[in-house]
Amino acid sequence: MANLHIVRSSGFTHNKLRQCLQTLMAADQIILIDDGVYNASHPDMMPLLNTHKVYALQDHIQARGLTPVPSGIELCQYDDFVALTIGSDKVITWQ
Amino acid sequence: MISNNRIAIVNTATTFDDFKAKEALDLALIFASYEMPVALFFMADGVFQTKANQNPEGIGNKDFIATFKALGFYDIDDIYICQEDMVERMIEGELSVDGAEILPRTQFKQTLNNYDLVLTF
Numbered sequence: 001m002a003n004l005h006i007v008r009s010s011g012f013t014h015n016k017l018r019q020c021l022q023t024l025m026a027a028d029q030i031i032l033i034d035d036g037v038y039n040a041s042h043p044d045m046m047p048l049l050n051t052h053k054v055y056a057l058q059d060h061i062q063a064r065g066l067t068p069v070p071s072g073i074e075l076c077q078y079d080d081f082v083a084l085t086i087g088s089d090k091v092i093t094w095q
Numbered sequence: 096m097i098s099n100n101r102i103a104i105v106n107t108a109t110t111f112d113d114f115k116a117k118e119a120l121d122l123a124l125i126f127a128s129y130e131m132p133v134a135l136f137f138m139a140d141g142v143f144q145t146k147a148n149q150n151p152e153g154i155g156n157k158d159f160i161a162t163f164k165a166l167g168f169y170d171i172d173d174i175y176i177c178q179e180d181m182v183e184r185m186i187e188g189e190l191s192v193d194g195a196e197i198l199p200r201t202q203f204k205q206t207l208n209n210y211d212l213v214l215t216f
Binding site for chain 1: 108112140147154
């Protein structure tokens with residue numbers, strides 16, 4: 001009943017983050033990877049942190065010098081990413 | 096003729112968006128090697144390139160951002176970053192480039208307008 005949304009691009013330049021948020025259901029989860037990790041501090045992301053679980057791949061955050069991340073964003077490893085994928089009904093990639 | 100022109104290289108892409116950031120830097124270094132006057136501008140998502148403590152090797156990329164520290168050796172001293180775009184993206188503190196001028200957008204675009212040749216990446 002819950003989907004995993006994978007966001008792969010910066011919401012400051014591309015509109016994929018907005019499109020993701022427009023289709024987001026109450027129980028859905030989000031993971032930020034690649035340039036999607038820049039959305040950790042995007043204004044559209046802030047209100048979401050109270051209502052949804054939002055993850056970001058730690059390696060991709062560190063590669064871009066984005067630590068520390070805003071509280072509410074949970075850093076995860078590749079194996080956590082795999083587990084999230086398996087645990088979700090559907091995986092929707094925004095790229 | 097082109098050798099008298101002042102060249103501006105404008106970075107609008109993130110560090111790992113294709114190879115735009117790497118190619119922009121390579122071109123700047125090539126121009127500088129031929130003693131052509133070149134300046135670097137960072138705006139929009141390009142300002143993310145100026146964040147300190149990036150670790151490209153952590154995701155299997157070459158650390159070309161470290162080359163920013165060598166820009167002075169190439170006599171690339173004119174480096175400008177758009178202040179509004181930094182604030183919007185909450186970029187503060189240490190930078191990956193030395194001696195950069197952080198300019199409000201009005202000054203940023205006026206400065207860019209002084210260049211003869213503008214290349215965006």
